Amino acid sequence: xxxxxxxxxxxxxxxxxxxxxxxxxxxxxxxxxxxxxxxxxxxxxxxxxxxxxxxxxxxxxxxxxxxxxxxxxxxxxxxxxxxxxxxxxxxxxxxxxxxxxxxxxxxxxxxxxxxxxxxxxxxxxxxxxxxxxxxxxxxxxxxxxxxxxxxxxxxxxxxxxxxxxxxxxxxxxxxxxxxxxxxxxxxxxxxxxxxxxxxxxxxxxxxxxxxxxxxxxxxxxxxxxxxxxxxxxxxxxxxxxxxxxxxxxxxxxxxxxxxxxxxxxxxxxxxxxxxxxxxxxxxxxxxxxxxxxxxxxxxxxxxxx
Amino acid sequence: xxxxxxxxxxxxxxxxxxxxxxxxxxxxxxxxxxxxxxxxxxxxxxxxxxxxxxxxxxxxxxxxxxxxxxxxxxxxxxxxxxxxxxxxxxxxxxxxxxxxxxxxxxxxxxxxxxxxxxxxxxxxxxxxxxxxxxxxxxxxxxxxxxxxxxxxxxxxxxxxxxxxxxxxxxxxxxxxxxxxxxxxxxxxxxxxxxxxxxxxxxxxxxxxxxxxxxxxxxxxxxxxxxxxxxxxxxxxxxxxxxxxxxxxxxxxxxxxxxxxxxxxxxxxxxxxxxxxxxxxxxxxxx
Numbered sequence: 191x192x193x194x195x196x197x198x199x200x201x202x203x204x205x206x207x208x209x210x211x212x213x214x215x216x217x218x219x220x221x222x223x224x225x226x227x228x229x230x231x232x233x234x235x236x237x238x239x240x241x242x243x244x245x246x247x248x249x250x251x252x253x254x255x256x257x258x259x260x261x262x263x264x265x266x267x268x269x270x271x272x273x274x275x276x277x278x279x280x281x282x283x284x285x286x287x288x289x290x291x292x293x294x295x296x297x298x299x300x301x302x303x304x305x306x307x308x309x310x311x312x313x314x315x316x317x318x319x320x321x322x323x324x325x326x327x328x329x330x331x332x333x334x335x336x337x338x339x340x341x342x343x344x345x346x347x348x349x350x351x352x353x354x355x356x357x358x359x360x361x362x363x364x365x366x367x368x369x370x371x372x373x374x375x376x377x378x379x380x381x382x383x384x385x386x387x388x389x390x391x392x393x394x395x396x397x398x399x400x401x402x403x404x405x406x407x408x409x410x411x412x413x414x415x416x417x418x419x420x421x422x423x424x425x426x427x428x429x430x431x432x433x434x435x436x437x438x439x440x441x442x443x444x445x446x447x448x449x450x451x452x453x454x455x456x457x458x459x460x461x462x463x464x465x466x467x468x469x470x471x472x473x474x475x476x477x478x479x480x481x482x483x484x485x486x487x488x489x490x491x492x493x494x495x
Numbered sequence: 496x497x498x499x500x501x502x503x504x505x506x507x508x509x510x511x512x513x514x515x516x517x518x519x520x521x522x523x524x525x526x527x528x529x530x531x532x533x534x535x536x537x538x539x540x541x542x543x544x545x546x547x548x549x550x551x552x553x554x555x556x557x558x559x560x561x562x563x564x565x566x567x568x569x570x571x572x573x574x575x576x577x578x579x580x581x582x583x584x585x586x587x588x589x590x591x592x593x594x595x596x597x598x599x600x601x602x603x604x605x606x607x608x609x610x611x612x613x614x615x616x617x618x619x620x621x622x623x624x625x626x627x628x629x630x631x632x633x634x635x636x637x638x639x640x641x642x643x644x645x646x647x648x649x650x651x652x653x654x655x656x657x658x659x660x661x662x663x664x665x666x667x668x669x670x671x672x673x674x675x676x677x678x679x680x681x682x683x684x685x686x687x688x689x690x691x692x693x694x695x696x697x698x699x700x701x702x703x704x705x706x707x708x709x710x711x712x713x714x715x716x717x718x719x720x721x722x723x724x725x726x727x728x729x730x731x732x733x734x735x736x737x738x739x740x741x742x743x744x745x746x747x748x749x750x751x752x753x754x755x756x757x758x759x760x761x762x763x764x765x766x767x768x769x770x771x772x773x774x775x776x777x778x779x780x781x
Contacts, residue, residue: 211610217687218608225601226616228657233623236634243633293515296508306509308767309516315763316523317716319737320752323529323745324522327552332543337551353549372519377774384775425625426774432627436718440738454719457629461636461723469633477630484622 237477244470258471268472270448271456274363278434278452282370283427289371290378290423291416297379298386307383311376318436321369325441329356329365357441363449369437374430378423385419386412421491425484525554526756529749530565532558537746544742565750576751583732584758586651586721587714591707593656599703602662603695606669607677620659628719639724650724655714661706667776668702669695705773708766715759 219226243251244258262268293310297303313321328334336352343349356365389412397407435454442450444459453476460469529537532555538545540553569576605617635654636645644650672694680690696703721735728736733755740748763770 213687214608215610218604218610218613220687221600221604221608221691222616224597225657225659225662228597228653229620229623229659232638232654232657233631233634236638237631239637240634293512296512300505300509300512306512306516307771309513309520311767311770312520312523312763314770315712315759317734317737317755317759318718319716319734320526320756321522322738323748323752324525327525327541327554330544330552332549332551334552334554337553340551351549375519380771380774429625429627432629435629436716439718454627454629457632458719458723461632466633473630473633477626480626480630481622484625488618488621 237473240470240473243466244474246467248465248467258467259475262468262471262475265468267451267456267459268468270451271453274449274451275453278363278366278370279428279431282367282431283424285367286371286374286378286427287420287423290375290382293375294379294382294386298383303383307376307379310379313373314376316373318440322437322440325365325369325437326357329441331355331358358447360447360449362442362447365441366434366438366450370431370434374427377426381419381423381426382416385416389415418491421487425487523756524556526749526752528554528556528558529745530753531561531563532746532749533560533562533564534746536560537749541742541745565746566754569747569750569754576754578729579731579733579736580754582648582730583715583734583755586648586717586732587711589648589652590655590714591710593652594658594661594706594710595703597656598658598661598706599665599696599699600691602665602669602702603691603699605662606666606672607695620662624659624663632719632723636723645724646726646730648725648730651717651720655717655720661710664706664709664773664776665699665702668699668705671702672698701769701772702776704766705769705776708762708769709773711762711766712759712770715762 245253245255246258247254297306300306326333330336331353333356335356336354339352340350343352354361356362393411394407397411402410432454435452435458438446438450438452438455439458444455444462445451446455453472457469457472460466460472532540536555536558540555543550543552605613605620631654639645639650639654644653676694676698677690680694685693716734717732718734721730721732725731733751737748737751737755740751
């Protein structure tokens with residue numbers, strides 16, 4: 191009996207390399223075809239068109255070489271937008287990662303964390319448009335934040351009434367940071383939790399038996415085992431960091447205070463003004479930059495194991 | 496004794512975690528309160544916004560005179576609202592149905608057939624999934640223009656149908672199906688399509704549903720696409736219309752917010768397990 195099973199298995203293997211391989215290839219492409227055609231038609235081919243346009247003028251379609259690229263890199267709005275977007279990403283992502291971990295660690299020790307997780311996840315379900323009115327009330331110059339600060343000042347006697355206009359000053363950048371953290375902490379916690387609960391308990395028990403302190407357990411066992419989760423969290427937070435444009439646009443419109451002017455604003459304004467040559471060059475630059483970053487992250491992750 | 500201390504410590508931790516969690520949900524509570532406040536009371540609370548005086552706006556968690564007046568006005572006297580609500584439902588529905596039809600078989604192909612070049616294609620899909628809308632905005636515009644779809648809802652629906660994010664999520668679900676099961680089915684003579692329908696779909700259900708839940712929340716909230724490709728305001732989804740309401744109509748804004756929120760909350764509560772699973776799937780290594 192056992193022999194027959196082995197024989198069967200060998201048979202399957204042999205088939206796979208021959209006619210089976212062809213069959214597999216056909217099935218693969220049949221299942222993939224609708225999606226791949228759509229991606230080609232809606233994304234890849236037009237992006238090649240955009241690539242071509244980035245070397246041409248917008249009206250006459252005359253070939254101008256790298257002129258458009260030179261224009262955007264000399265453009266002050268582009269420089270400002272790149273600076274702000276980088277600043278936003280560099281501040282937000284580490285902050286989000288750390289806050290998420292700080293909440294996920296104690297949550298992982300609780301028996302029933304369902305409610306807490308749901309509460310933190312809930313902002314993810316809230317459409318941006320519904321939340322903007324609350325942000326306006328909170329960060330308005332006569333809003334709740336200033337009210338709270340004023341009361342605190344009265345209580346401690348350290349400062350008087352506060353009337354900062356958070357949406358119209360450089361503080362607006364921090365309003366964006368706050369609203370990003372508010373919206374994205376939930377899924378970060380879920381991802382960290384999945385990572386933490388995936389660490390085999392025996393490993394920690396064994397370390398404790400050997401006399402490791404909780405601190406040592408955390409730094410020597412928990413953290414190194416969470417590298418995979420970290421990669422995921424960074425990628426997803428990065429993907430979502432571009433969606434902060436919704437909040438920024440709704441709170442302050444197409445031309446906000448300059449600390450809040452992001453690449454997304456710039457693309458949108460170029461689009462509205464039909465500056466397709468600049469837009470094409472910028473799309474190629476940003477797309478290329480992201481491609482390199484993603485490949486680098488993938489490489490780092492692959493070389494991990 | 497020490498057990499008791501441990502219990503107290505645990506409860507303290509729970510409490511300390513619950514506190515910021517409640518704070519996180521505070522904006523929702525405010526929206527609910529605002530939606531049942533009378534216009535007079537709202538104006539009183541928000542008067543500093545209109546008068547430019549130095550005092551602060553105020554709020555009450557329980558309104559003095561709760562009323563459903565604004566709901567009544569919105570639901571019975573604003574036919575325009577239904578047009579927008581229907582627009583949102585229609586667009587999200589079409590996008591999700593399209594993603595199911597196109598994305599799920601694609602995910603199956605990537606998960607089950609390890610043929611030459613499939614990995615490179617998959618990496619391409621991942622990169623496309625991570626590109627922000629602004630980078631592909633011009634290319635979408637060019638192709639939609641060529642197809643004559645600008646200023647129609649198809650302009651929002653079609654590019655979203657071919658988004659690669661649901662492919663990635665569903666792939667996560669399919670990958671958990673053991674290969675031996677497929678081999679066994681093949682030996683029994685089942686065709687590839689039949690294997691997909693009778694083994695793949697039922698077993699990959701959780702990945703599929705999580706893609707739908709995450710997709711719903713994403714597209715119910717979409718703004719960039721309709722803003723760029725829909726000029727005619729009667730085609731807009733609710734999410735774009737809402738911010739057009741001014742302070743002077745605050746009551747109306749709160750009520751509309753709540754009604755916009757209801758479907759999302761419903762999906763969130765119903766699909767929370769899938770949502771969490773989807774978040775985890777999105778992190779699976781290929």
